[in-house]
Amino acid sequence: MLKTICLTAALGAALLSTAAAADLTFDGRSARASAAADGSFTLLADGRPVAIAAQPMRSQTGSVMFDALFALAQQEMAANRVDAIRDPAFNFGKPVDCECFETGERWPYVWTRDVSFAADLALARLDPVRTRQSLQFKLSKARDGHTPGLFVAQDTGSGGSWPISSDRVVWFLAARDLHDNAVFTEQTWQALQATLAKDRAMVFDPRTGLYRGETSFLDWREQTYPDWTRQDVRFIGDSFALSTNVLHYQALRLAERFARERGDARATEYAAWADALAGEIDARFWREDAGMYMSYIGEAAHPVPYAKYDLLGISLGVLAEVFPADRARRALANYPYVEGGSPVVWPQEAQQPIYHNRAVWPFVSAYSLRAARKVGDATRIQREIESLMRGSALAGSNMENYEMRTLAVHVDEGALSGPVVNSPRQLWSVAGYLSMVLEGVYGVEADGSVTPQLPTALVPQLFGTRTSIELNDGTTTYVLQRPETLEGTLLVAGSVKRNANTVTVKLQPRAADLHPHAAAPQPRSDTPRVSQATPTEASAFAPPTPAAPVVVAQQNAWITIIPANHQLWLDGKPAAGASTQTLAIDGHQHCFSLTRREGVLESLHSPMTCVGPQHTLAGATNWTWTAPEPTRVRLRLRYDNPNGPINTGVTAAVKQLAVQCTGHSPQRATVVMPHSVGPQDSTAAEFDLPKGSCTFTLEPGFNMSALEHFAQYNGGKGGRDGVLNAANVRALLLAPVAGNVEAAR
Structure with missing residues (x-):
């Protein structure tokens, strides 16, 4: 039986178990941190010692574990700074000179989406020079010598890369705040013009007003798409993904900004494209019965909704403000979590191994934390902070991903074992952890503003017996002062005092907690909030994907038998709820698919069956x-x-x-x-x-x-x-x- 988690201060109290807050226990495993006088730490991660040197940025809290893990993230960021990169598929595996950030211990190269998300989360503010150089590595001219412009490279991928995968525009999310360098600014403008023009010509679909292509980062076909895409990715190239469309929206807004700064008349066109895209994203991806935005929808020929949701897409949409405020709050509140944290997709696929399926990815958790801060979701803020700490502490590194319930780096389940691929000090995981500390706990934004939103339940662990906690980033010390009494669910800035190189913030309960004027969005009653999720639990796993519908011609009609507990979809719309569907033969092509219902969950769509003249x-x-x-x-x-x-x-x-x-x-x-x-x-x-x-x-x-x-x-x-x-x-x-x-x- 699944358990509903009651979110109370007791949950936070279980995070760290000793008075000194040096221990962390979870899923029968434990970690312990100890500090030395020189600012270094020793982490005992599930029995394995990890030495952590003193770092330039220091956090001083009531939790030795929290301070040690912040230092660990900085140490791993430093380890990812390299003078050359390599990959077996490039330059025959020989080093390529690049003062860059490599992607991780097992991924010693620069990949567009990895470095871009990592830059946006933290690297651009912490090491702008190396981040800029990493991004420049992904810019390219055409080989023919006459096609004008610079282009962002879409890395190798499904079906031969772009435009089956079309999320290369994430590069602009990273580049938007790196414009203190004139050369890079001009390169960004050139890349915006050329890349957006190609995407508009070859990826944009005027019938739906959306950009085609694969979900960003979720690029292992059958992990999140129907299993029938395993050997045929045509559907993925024809379909429309939430995350990828939000990234296109952000790129268009950046192009509008650059064009206005240059007096370029295309600013009006970019703005109109962005406005129209925002409207289509909200209209086409929202699913009222789930109270969330879908991860992807079907192709223009059969634009059916898919009962698949992904946390990155929802978080990016919240942050880009393409969702109406109420829907943004509802979507995040309704997105399920398990004891280990927020899985990157929901529901899970029972016959797929652990990777994107059944997994927590720290960089996505960091984006979820950002989105939760934007809408003031205290529950989600707390869950993501806990999840990021637990994963890093127990693994002794900021890993690529974890199994969603246990936060283990590998679970042995035969053919379903995983995560199938994993790497220590994964760059975007490191950046996600740094973002959690800087923004998620201390509220320090990239522009120097301080807007903490600290869950009240975490105060006993982070403050201990201290009246304040502080962060020193090498130039400024940020001090959060504990309120005299703990009320409400979320603490925000009361008074903010700046004195030389110190910013002191007096925390206080947010006004909405003390004087609620409207009820906060509540999760749907059937939204899973589970303490464990195993392959036998129906609430975590989608029903099996049906076979394609059988459509036969009888006299002047197409006849389809609809199995029990199935929904037939015809030309992108649900057919009437009968056991037989009859459609007149009218000289046009029509396309059908089936989904299966089990309780509140719906399967992914079957392959299409298209009938009619061809x-x-x-x-x-x-x-x-x-x-x-x-x-x-x-x-x-x-x-x-x-x-x-x-x-x-x-x-x-x-x-x-x-x-x-x-x-x-x-x-x-x-x-x-x-x-x-x-x-x-x-x-x-x-x-x-x-x-x-x-x-x-x-x-x-x-x-x-x-x-x-x-x-x-x-x-x-x-x-x-x-x-x-x-x-x-x-x-x-x-x-x-x-x-x-x-x-x-």
């Missing part, structure tokens, strides 16, 4: 078709792309499909042919065609192999052997459709 036009680059009347058509290429494995590479084939109809202006849309296992369909393009003859041609596109950055890539094709943007095209598939298929609003 014309197969043989050939590789040029096709002609005559429309009998004005018709909207959905086009896909039948192809195979053997240029790399499903999980990596830079050679997703990206082309422009051009349509020229007699007497009309040409139309163009992007089609993507990711790495494949044999023949399959490309991403879709839709056009409104007039009556008469139309000619379809494939025109050159752009992929990551076009960048100079990948000239040193030897992990697959499209690197040292030159640019490669090709697939074996066999036919053009053309299906009439009934107008613009849109998600229900």
Whole structure:
């Protein structure tokens, strides 16, 4: 039976067990910290000693453990400072000169999303020079010598990288506050223009108003997407992810700012794009029955909601202010947590090993903490601080990830064991821990402002018998003074006094706790708040994904039998709740999928079954078709792309499909042919065609192999052997459709 956690001061009291707050116990394991007179510490992490040297920034609290773990994070940040980086897939594993931050002990390279999130969390403020150099490493010109601009590199990834994965714009989240260097500022502006232009042309979908592509960071297909994407990532490239769209929104806002500062007329256009995108994000990803924003939704051909939620996407949306305030508070309050902390996705997939599935990732917990501070969610603030401390203390390092219930770095469950991949001193985990201390406890922002929001329940552990705690960052000492009485759930700044190099903050209960004028958002009654989550507990695991629906033609109708406890979806919308669905054959293509219901949880969608007329036009680059009347058509290429494995590479084939109809202006849309296992369909393009003859041609596109950055890539094709943007095209598939298929609003 699952237990509901009552959040009281007693929870905080269990965090650290001794009067000196030197011990931490969790899940039957313990850690102990001791301090030396020279400012160094010794951490005994579940029986393993870790020496921690004195560090430039010092925290002095009633918790030796808290102070030691802050020093450990700084020590690991220093260890990630390198003069050269290396990876077996680049430069044949030989060192590449770069005064950069490497990604972690087991990832000694610079990866776009890792360094960008780490920079945004803490590195940009703590070491701007090295952070800037790390980011510059991910900028690139095109290899052809005539394509203008600088581009942010999308690292190797699903189906051959960009645009199946399209979250490279996270780079701009990191760069936005690093503009005290004129050269870097100009590089950022050049990269904004070129990168956003390519994304607008090849990733943006005007039918939905969203950017296509994979969820940011959650890039191991079947860990979070349906298992049928394991060998076919076409759907991922056609679908829309919350986190990635929020990152595009942030990049557009930065472009607007830069353009206004330069008097560039495109500022108005960037602003309009950002405004429209914010509206679509809120409208299309919100799911009222769950009180949360979905992690991703289906493609434009079948824009169905998916019962998958991810903490990074929700947190980024809260922080970017693309959600209405009430929905932002509700979404964070409704996101489930387990005893180990907040898992990065919900619900879990029972047949997948531990990695993103069933896992806590410290950098995501740090973003959740930031979001919780933005909406004043005392419960979430406390949970994330506890989780970050427990994971770091018991592992003796800021690990890449942990199993969600135990915070173990590895759990043996046979084929489901994991986390499958893990690394000590993972850069974004280190940055997340530093962010937790600086912002999450002391409230010190990057601009020097001090806005603490400290859960009252953590005061006994952090203060002990002290009347104040303090942080010295090397230039300024920040002092938090304990209130005389502990009231409410959250302590905020009362008076703030600045004296030379000291900032003293008198903590007091927030006014809303003492004089509530409106009820705070409460989690749904069926939202899991569990003390443990094992594979047998239904509340943690989604129902199995159904097989594709079987649709048969009978007389003049398409007939589908709907199994019990299943929901049929038709052209992006739920079908009526009957055991049989009948749809008239009308000369248009229609697409179906199924989900399974078990209690309050819903499965991921089955593969689509599409029925109706489809014309197969043989050939590789040029096709002609005559429309009998004005018709909207959905086009896909039948192809195979053997240029790399499903999980990596830079050679997703990206082309422009051009349509020229007699007497009309040409139309163009992007089609993507990711790495494949044999023949399959490309991403879709839709056009409104007039009556008469139309000619379809494939025109050159752009992929990551076009960048100079990948000239040193030897992990697959499209690197040292030159640019490669090709697939074996066999036919053009053309299906009439009934107008613009849109998600229900």
